[in-house]
Each structure stands twice: as C-alpha cells, then as structure tokens.
Amino acid sequence: xxxxxxxxxxxxxxxxxxxxxxxxxxxxxxxxxxxxxxxxxxxxxxxxxxxxxxxxxxxxxxxxxxxxxxxxxxxxxxxxxxxxxxxxxxxxxxxxxxxxxxxxxxxxxxxxxxxxxxxxxxxxxxxxxxxxxxxxxxxxxxxxxxxxxxxxxxxxxxxxxxxxxxxxxxxxxxxxxxxxxxxxxxxxxxxxxxxxxxxxxxxxxxxxxxxxxxxxxxxxxxxxxxxxxxxxxxxxxxxxxxxxxxxxxxxxxxxxxxxxxxxxxxxxxxxxxxxxxxxxxxxxxxxxxxxxxxxxxxxxxxxxxxxxxxxxxxxxxxxxxxxxxxxxxxxxxxxxxxxxxxxxxxxxxxxxxxxxxxxxxxxxxxxxxxxxxxxxxxxxxxxxxxxxxxxxxxxxx
Amino acid sequence: xxxxxxxxxxxxxxxxxxxxxxxxxxxxxxxxxxxxxxxxxxxxxxxxxxxxxxxxxxxxxxxxxxxxxxxxxxxxxxxxxxxxxxxxxxxxxxxxxxxxxxxxxxxxxxxxxxxxxxxxxxxxxxxxxxxxxxxxxxxxxxxxxxxxxxxxxxxxxxxxxxxxxxxxxxxxxxxxxxxxxxxxxxxxxxxxxxxxxxxxxxxxxxxxxxxxxxxxxxxxxxxxxxxxxxxxxxxxxxxxxxxxxxxxxxxxxxxxxxxxxxxxxxxxxxxxxxxxxxxxxxxxxxxxxxxxxxxxxxxxxxxxxxxxxxxxxxxxxxxxxxxxxxxxxxxxxxxxxxxxxxxxxxxxxxxxxxxxxxxxxxxxxxxxxxxxxxxxxxxxxxxxxxxxxxxxxxxxx
Numbered sequence: 176x177x178x179x180x181x182x183x184x185x186x187x188x189x190x191x192x193x194x195x196x197x198x199x200x201x202x203x204x205x206x207x208x209x210x211x212x213x214x215x216x217x218x219x220x221x222x223x224x225x226x227x228x229x230x231x232x233x234x235x236x237x238x239x240x241x242x243x244x245x246x247x248x249x250x251x252x253x254x255x256x257x258x259x260x261x262x263x264x265x266x267x268x269x270x271x272x273x274x275x276x277x278x279x280x281x282x283x284x285x286x287x288x289x290x291x292x293x294x295x296x297x298x299x300x301x302x303x304x305x306x307x308x309x310x311x312x313x314x315x316x317x318x319x320x321x322x323x324x325x326x327x328x329x330x331x332x333x334x335x336x337x338x339x340x341x342x343x344x345x346x347x348x349x350x351x352x353x354x355x356x357x358x359x360x361x362x363x364x365x366x367x368x369x370x371x372x373x374x375x376x377x378x379x380x381x382x383x384x385x386x387x388x389x390x391x392x393x394x395x396x397x398x399x400x401x402x403x404x405x406x407x408x409x410x411x412x413x414x415x416x417x418x419x420x421x422x423x424x425x426x427x428x429x430x431x432x433x434x435x436x437x438x439x440x441x442x443x444x445x446x447x448x449x450x451x452x453x454x455x456x457x458x459x460x461x462x463x464x465x466x467x468x469x470x471x472x473x474x475x476x477x478x479x480x481x482x483x484x485x486x487x488x489x490x491x492x493x494x495x496x497x498x499x500x501x502x503x504x505x506x507x508x509x510x511x512x513x514x515x516x517x518x519x520x521x522x523x524x525x526x527x528x529x530x531x532x533x534x535x536x537x538x539x540x541x542x543x544x545x546x547x548x549x550x551x552x553x554x555x556x557x558x559x560x561x562x563x564x565x566x567x568x569x570x571x572x
Numbered sequence: 573x574x575x576x577x578x579x580x581x582x583x584x585x586x587x588x589x590x591x592x593x594x595x596x597x598x599x600x601x602x603x604x605x606x607x608x609x610x611x612x613x614x615x616x617x618x619x620x621x622x623x624x625x626x627x628x629x630x631x632x633x634x635x636x637x638x639x640x641x642x643x644x645x646x647x648x649x650x651x652x653x654x655x656x657x658x659x660x661x662x663x664x665x666x667x668x669x670x671x672x673x674x675x676x677x678x679x680x681x682x683x684x685x686x687x688x689x690x691x692x693x694x695x696x697x698x699x700x701x702x703x704x705x706x707x708x709x710x711x712x713x714x715x716x717x718x719x720x721x722x723x724x725x726x727x728x729x730x731x732x733x734x735x736x737x738x739x740x741x742x743x744x745x746x747x748x749x750x751x752x753x754x755x756x757x758x759x760x761x762x763x764x765x766x767x768x769x770x771x772x773x774x775x776x777x778x779x780x781x782x783x784x785x786x787x788x789x790x791x792x793x794x795x796x797x798x799x800x801x802x803x804x805x806x807x808x809x810x811x812x813x814x815x816x817x818x819x820x821x822x823x824x825x826x827x828x829x830x831x832x833x834x835x836x837x838x839x840x841x842x843x844x845x846x847x848x849x850x851x852x853x854x855x856x857x858x859x860x861x862x863x864x865x866x867x868x869x870x871x872x873x874x875x876x877x878x879x880x881x882x883x884x885x886x887x888x889x890x891x892x893x894x895x896x897x898x899x900x901x902x903x904x905x906x907x908x909x910x911x912x913x914x915x916x917x918x919x920x921x922x923x924x925x926x927x928x929x930x931x932x933x934x935x936x937x938x939x940x941x942x943x944x945x946x947x948x949x950x951x952x953x954x955x956x957x958x959x960x961x962x963x964x965x966x967x968x969x
Contacts, residue, residue: 176769176798177736179704182679182829188637191835218630227843228625233615235813240585270667270815273837281703282579286683302836306678307576308705339574372573401573416632416842418667432579438588439699440670444841445813446624 185302189531196514197525205518208557210545211525213348213496217413217465226453227446238442241434242268242421246448249455250406250421259393265425267433268443272378272407272420276303279403279422282432283372284309289337290374293324295498295532295539297348297376312338313534318500318542321489322350325358330365340372340403341365345392346379349532349544350498351473351491353383359392366401372429373398376405378420379494381462384470386492399425410495412454413465419443419451469495472547472554479558483565498529500542503568506530507540513564516571524560582699586928593911594922602915605954607942608922610745610893614810614862623850624843635839638831639665639818643845646852647803647818656790662822664830665840669775669804669817673700676800676819679829680769681706686734687771690721692895692929692936694745694773709735710931715897715939718886719747722755727762737769737800738762742789743776746929746941747895748870748888750780756789763798769826770795773802775817776891778859781867783889796822807892809851810862816840816848866892869944869951876955880962895926897939898962901969903927904937910961913968921957 190211197207241247247266254261269275276299284290286308292300294313304311314330316322324330330341341362346353354362366373375392383389392402407420424430473491480488485502503509506528513523529542547554587608594604638644644663651658666672673696681687683705689697691710701708711727713719721727727738738759743750751759763770772789780786789799804817821827870888877885882899900906903925910920926939944951 176767176823176826177680177682178825178829179679179682179685181682181704182832185829185832185836187832188835214633216631219632223632224627227627230621230624234613235616235620235811236611237812270671270841271838274667277837282576283574285574285576285578286705288576299836299838302832306833306836307578308683370573414632415634416839418839418841426573428575429573432575432582435579435582435584435699436703438585439582439696439703440674441668441696442813442815444667444815444844446843447841 181305181308185305189298190527193510193514193525196511200514200523204521206522208522208524208549208553208560210547210549210557211527213546213548214415215410215413215495215548216550217468219414220412220454220457220461222453222456223412223414223417223450226450230446230449235445238445238448240438240442242266242443243445243448243452246452249452253455254393257389257391259391261423261425264430265423267422267430267437268448269420269422270443271409271418272376272405273299275405275420275422276300276376277306278433278436279374279405280304280307280309281436282429283339287337288339289335291330291333291338291341292534293343294534295322295349295529295542295544297344298531300342309339311534315535318487318498322347322352322498324352325354325362327361327365334369334371338369338371340374342374342376344376344379346382346493348379348494349496351494351496353386353492356387356390359390360395363392363395363398363401367397371401372403373401374403374405378405378407378410381411382466382469382495383493384466384473393423401426403429408451408454412457414451414454417447417451419447469547471551472549473497475551475554476545476547476558479555479562483562495547497545497547498532498542499545501565503541503565504572505540506543509564509568512568517564517567519560519563522556522560524557524564526561578702578705582702586695587924590907590911590922593908597911597920601918603919605919605921605946605950605957607944607946607954608924610943610945611812612807612810612892612945613947614865616811617809617851617854617858619850619853620809620811620814620847623847627843627846632842635842635845637835637839639663639840640842640845640849643849646849650852651790654786654788656788658820658822661827662820664819664827664834665845666817666819667840668806668815669773669802670696672802672817672819673697673773674703675830675833676771676802677701677704677706678833679826680736684734685736686732688727688730688735688738689931690740691931692719692746692926692939692941694741695928697739706736708931712932715884715895719744719749719895721749722751722759724758724762731766731768735766735768737771739771739773741773741776743779743890745776745891746893748891748893750783750889753784753787756787757792760789760792760795760798764794768798769800770798771800771802775802775804775807778808779863779866779892780890781863781870790820798823800826805848805851809854811848811851814844814848816844866944868948869946870894872948872951873942873944873955876952876959880959892944894942894944895929895939896942900938900962900965902937903940906961906965909965914961914964916957916960919953919957921954921961923958
C-alpha cells in the first residue's frame with residue numbers, strides 16, 4: 176500500500192531523536208536541564224479551571240464550527256483594547272494556532288506553491304506547508320546580524336511566480352527578533368505590491384522586553400485584504416494544553432474558504448473554549464508579572480552567554496527563545512555527546528540543535544535554540560553546564 | 573491573491589444553506605423539529621465533568637503528541653473487552669474522529685488518488701479527502717436494496733490504478749446499515765488482494781439494534797497491515813464537544829507517517845483527554861439504556877414512515893440515522909418550502925436533503941436523512957409533520 180509523497184517529505188520532530196539518549200542518561204541517574212522545549216512553567220490563570228468547573232450543561236455538545244460566540248467576543252474585546260477592531264466574522268476559533276496554520280495553508284497553497292519564511296523558523300511550519308503541497312522558500316539571516324530579516328531588497332529578491340505568501344513570527348520563535356513599526360508597514364507594502372498574503376504568527380505578542388509594547392501587524396494601515404494573523408492562548412496565558420487558537424483576517428474570500436474546513440471538522444472542544452474566554456478576563460498585571468519574569472530569565476541567559484568565548488548571539492527582544500552560534504563543529508553531535516559522554520556533578524543540559532530551524536541545507540549546524548522557560552537559578556546552572564560542555568567537547572574532539 | 577484549488581473544490585456544509593430560512597421561520601414564531609443534525613440529546617456521563625473538576629495541576633501543559641498514555645490505556649482496555657488487542661503504539665489520540673480522518677488522508681493520498689466509499693456517505697469525508705488531493709469514487713447502492721453495498725463484484729469493478737483505499741462507516745451514517753461478519757471478512761479480502769487500505773469508521777459501534785452485538789473490523793483475521801479504524805468518544809458517550817477521537821492501525825509504516833502530523837500539531841487538548849479516559853469507566857448498563865432509547869426512537873420513526881404512501885425505506889440496523897426516498901420531486905425544494913410555506917399548528921420540520929450524501933451527480937435528489945436524536949413524542953410529531961408536509965407539497969406543486 177502506498178504512503179503519500181507529502182507524508183514522506185515531512186519529518187518527525189527534530190527534538191525527538193535525542194529522546195532515547197535522554198532516557199538513557201536519566202537511567203544512569205543524570206539530571207537534565209531542559210532548554211529544548213517551549214513549555215512554560217508559569218501557572219495557568221485559575222479562572223481557566225474555575226470556568227471549567229462551573230460548566231453545568233448535562234450534554235457536552237458540539238460548539239459552533241467558527242467557534243463559540245462568547246470566545247470570539249472576548250478576542251474582539253482584547254483586540255479592541257490594543258486598538259484594532261475585528262468583526263465577528265473575521266475570527267475563526269481553531270484547535271491551537273497549529274490548526275489555524277493548517278487550515279490557512281489548505282486554503283492558499285497548491286502543489287508547488289512557495290511561502291517565504293525568514294530562517295531560522297518554527298520547524299512545524301514545514302509540515303503544515305508540506306501537507307498543503309507547498310514548500311518553504313527561506314529568507315536568509317545570520318547570527319552576526321542578530322537574525323534580522325526585514326530587508327526589502329533581500330525579501331523581494333526571493334519572490335517568484337510560485338510565491339503565495341510571506342510568513343513571519345513576530346516576536347520570533349526561535350530568534351526573539353521583533354519588528355519595528357516601519358518594518359511591519361514595509362512587509363505589508365511588499366505583500367500588497369506583489370499580491371501576496373502576509374501571514375503574521377503573533378502568539379508571543381505579550382512577550383516583549385523593550386520598545387513600543389504590544390504590537391500587531393493588524394494595526395498597519397491598508398492591511399485588510401492581505402494580512403492573516405495566527406493567534407493562540409497557549410503562550411499568552413500559559414495554557415498550551417487548551418489547544419485554543421484562532422485565524423484572523425478581514426479577507427472575506429479567504430475566510431469563506433477557511434469556513435469549509437472548520438465545518439468539516441465540526442467544532443473546537445467546547446469546555447476549552449468556555450475556559451479560554453475566561454482567560455481573557457485576567458488583569459494587565461498578570462502580563463506585567465510574567466513579562467518581568469521572562470525578562471529576568473533572558474538577562475540571566477544573555478549574561479552567561481556573553482561569558483562563553485566564541486559565542487555569537489544578539490540580545491533577543493521578545494518571545495522566550497534565543498538562537499546562538501556556538502564555537503563547536505556540529506550542534507547535533509554536541510547534544511548527543513552532552514547526553515552520552517558529559518556530566519558535571521551528575522548533571523547535563525539539552526537544547527534544540529539549530530539546523531532543523533533552517534530550510535537551507537547546511538545552515539545552522541553550529542547554532543542552537545535555547546528556550547528560557549526555567550526558573551532563574553536553574554537557567555543559570557544550565558548555562559554553566561553549557562559553558563563547561565563546550566570546553567570539554569572541544570578538548571575531546 | 574490566489575486561493576487553492578482544493579479549497580474551491582470543497583463545499584460548505586449542505587445543511588447550512590437552509591439556516592437563513594430556519595432563522596426566518598423562527599422569527600415568524602414557527603417551532604422547528606430538527607431531524608437534520610446528529611447531536612444526541614443523551615446526557616454525557618457525569619464522570620466526564622468530575623474528572624475535569626478534579627484536575628489539579630497548576631500549569632495546563634501540552635499533552636504527549638500521540639496522546640496521554642492514560643487515555644490510550646483506557647482505549648486498549650475497551651478493545652481488549654471486545655476481544656481485540658492493540659499495542660500502545662497502534663493508537664494515536666486525535667482531535668475527534670475528524671482529525672483522525674484528516675491525518676489519515678494526508679498519509680495515504682496523493683493528488684489524483686481515489687478512495688472507494690459506498691454512497692450515500694458522511695458528507696465531510698469529501699473535505700478530508702479533497703484536502704489531501706484525492707477524490708471519492710462512489711460504490712453505488714439504492715434505497716430499494718436498503719443501501720447495502722457489501723457486494724464483492726460491485727466493489728471490485730470500481731477499483732483502478734488510482735485507488736488507495738476502501739472506506740466504510742459501520743454502522744453507517746447516514747443509512748444505518750451494519751455489515752455481517754462474512755461481509756467484513758470479504759471487504760478485508762478485497763483490500764488484501766488489491767493492496768488497499770481498508771478504513772473502517774466505527775464511531776457508531778455501540779448503536780446496533782439487532783444481530784451479533786458489538787463488532788469491529790479489527791476482529792477480522794489477517795487485518796494487521798491493511799485495516800485502519802476511526803474511533804471517537806463523541807457518539808459512544810454523547811460527548812461530541814470533547815473532540816476526542818483516535819486513529820488505530822497495526823500498520824507500523826502508516827502510523828510512523830501519522831506521527832509526523834501528530835507532532836506538528838503538538839497535542840490534543842489535555843483536560844478533554846483526562847476526562848475522556850474517565851468516560852471509559854462507565855458501566856455496560858449505560859450503553860444498554862442508551863441503545864434501548866435509540867431503538868424505541870428508530871421504531872417510532874419506522875412505524876410513522878411505513879404509514880406514508882410512496883416512501884421507500886428499509887429498517888436501519890444501527891447508528892441513529894436513516895435514509896428514505898420520499899414521493900417528492902426534490903428534497904432541497906421540499907425542505908425550503910417546509911420552512912417558507914408550510915406549518916401545522918405553527919410547527920414545521922427539518923431534515924438533511926439526500927443529494928449531498930452522494931458523489932454521483934443527480935443521485936439522492938428525492939431522498940432525505942433523518943437523525944432520530946429527539947425524544948419519542950417529539951419524533952412522532954416531527955414525522956407527522958413530514959407526512960402532512962409531503963401531502964401538502966405535492967398538492968401545491
């Protein structure tokens with residue numbers, strides 16, 4: 176029996192291949208500091224669980240295919256507060272930002288279509304785009320330039336007749352780069368000029384550590400037809416397990432197509448939608464507290480990184496990730512070695528090797544992504560382990 | 573900007589086009605009996621809500637990509653009880669049976685691939701198959717033959733070089749047809765002989781009203797490589813809003829591809845998985861009670877249908893749907909007229925017109941699907957309204 180070509184072009188999670196080595200290291204009694212996953216340790220606001228507990232209908236029915244009106248209205252109010260109004264029909268609730276991406280790619284890509292994405296990028300973009308028959312066409316960046324990609328000439332040089340969209344993550348996973356207002360407007364201008372969709376994945380919007388504060392491409396003038404936002408409660412409210420996201424656009428033709436896929440899968444989980452609406456009632460202080468915590472963590476990581484000779488890393492401005500080039504030959508080999516051959520007082524560290532965040536073969540080989548989602552003292556220890564590891568690895572190789 | 577060809581080939585829910593007329597009828601004070609939707613009115617077992625209330629982790633984290641082990645083990649025990657053992661790796665938890673179908677089609681279809689499906693079929697199959705670039709190739713049935721499709725010669729005549737799978741719903745939505753053990757084995761033999769996947773959507777497994785009782789194609793000898801099951805808690809436990817389903821197969825190569833898509837979308841909602849595992853602890857009496865209730869409803873509908881002159885309908889053996897051919901010209905026109913021009917004591921009725929359950933153009937035009945998900949007295953009244961409607965419609969046309 177045949178398997179599809181698209182499935183064979185997709186890959187298992189690149190982080191997964193180190194799982195057996197991690198299991199083995201743990202079996203030997205090693206403690207592993209995990210900088211490799213984006214699961215925050217921040218408590219989910221209790222209103223989520225309270226809303227679930229107060230649900231009192233005897234039948235757990237399907238929700239409406241576009242989403243529960245109550246949740247859509249909560250999201251509308253959230254956007255109104257940051258100065259952008261969306262109509263109810265501009266918002267489709269999805270099973271996480273993941274399903275928003277999946278449905279969107281189904282709507283805009285045909286076999287052979289290309290999506291321009293600055294690399295390094297969130298590796299799962301590959302699967303959503305491949306599933307729809309498309310391919311990522313990378314926009315190049317470098318660690319030396321702090322992974323900045325918003326350069327008009329560089330982007331326009333990559334547009335061809337197969338290009339359907341430009342997709343960015345702002346703030347960026349994995350680099351922490353945040354666009355300036357001018358850069359945002361410039362990207363929209365490129366999209367308009369070349370008749371492309373501009374997809375802005377803004378699930379890390381609340382996680383900024385400098386600059387202008389809460390920002391969205393939705394605030395750009397003239398964005399109605401071209402802009403598509405991907406949003407989610409996962410990171411905003413540390414509610415990754417809720418699987419509640421949304422697809423937002425004022426492009427009516429696009430949203431009409433997306434509705435077909437929403438109807439086919441019937442609905443998003445009812446209780447999680449009820450509870451997600453409650454999340455949008457948390458006070459602004461919640462975000463302030465979380466932001467300060469992540470900023471301290473970022474500062475800790477950066478301080479430690481700057482002390483490691485040969486590391487190239489600009490200070491990230493947002494999200495809770497950073498990419499860094501290390502003075503090693505190969506981050507994959509280094510990661511495996513850290514699990515099999517290294518320990519300091521019985522401890523070692525995991526990160527995400529960089530090459531799987533790139534579409535260009537050979538790029539990112541000496542880079543890693545660090546997710547700073549641990550308590551500060553654990554982060555500091557993890558970074559010390561990284562420094563010790565680099566030194567020992569380079570002596571041994 | 574372009575929209576994908578696949579999206580344009582998909583359709584909005586066929587039930588949806590009558591929504592504006594229903595809204596208008598309700599605005600005029602009409603009461604509508606809904607036989608058009610498959611949302612059961614049976615209470616969800618309270619263990620679901622209890623499990624959710626007892627969840628006490630402070631962070632709502634991502635679940636494991638293949639599903640929470642606890643839920644997978646509950647499903648394994650359920651299958652062990654019906655005499656079929658699956659290993660943990662044979663089961664992937666999905667966001668409803670819908671996502672199981674979507675991921676499966678992504679794994680097995682390429683552009684131009686065909687899936688043999690007996691028509692009439694669940695209309696959303698169209699979208700999942702179209703999304704993956706494939707198309708439904710129908711196996712013909714007729715109301716006069718009670719929509720039976722399990723005929724070896726008829727099925728084999730439709731197999732060609734593009735055929736990748738045979739997909740059935742057993743018990744069937746929309747026809748209520750249930751396969752005999754011999755028919756199940758025969759379908760598997762066809763799949764093996766022609767090297768096809770055999771996909772059995774068994775989400776209505778508990779809803780049988782005669783014959784051998786709980787049955788699954790998983791019990792067929794030699795089904796390991798070819799068989800794929802689609803399952804869900806939605807109908808089994810009247811928990812449609814949980815969006816918990818699963819994809820089951822012993823075909824390791826297929827499940828390895830499916831895992832890629834599971835990893836890309838990260839996980840299924842955590843709380844719903846916790847609660848779904850609790851559903852599997854309900855006692856067998858729960859199913860007995862529900863089954864008796866649906867059987868009474870089916871009997872009520874059949875008794876009423878037999879009294880309408882010119883209706884063609886065999887008694888359905890399972891699920892909670894039936895298809896019937898009516899003595900009218902066009903079920904679409906008839907449905908619209910029932911909403912705009914008909915009432916009896918201020919009441920009217922809705923069903924699902926038959927043609928959208930077919931892939932063959934022109935078929936099912938005078939057929940309807942009835943979902944018997946209302947209380948008996950409401951069902952009886954709804955069927956009387958249908959009889960009165962047919963009479964009045966035929967007089968007026």
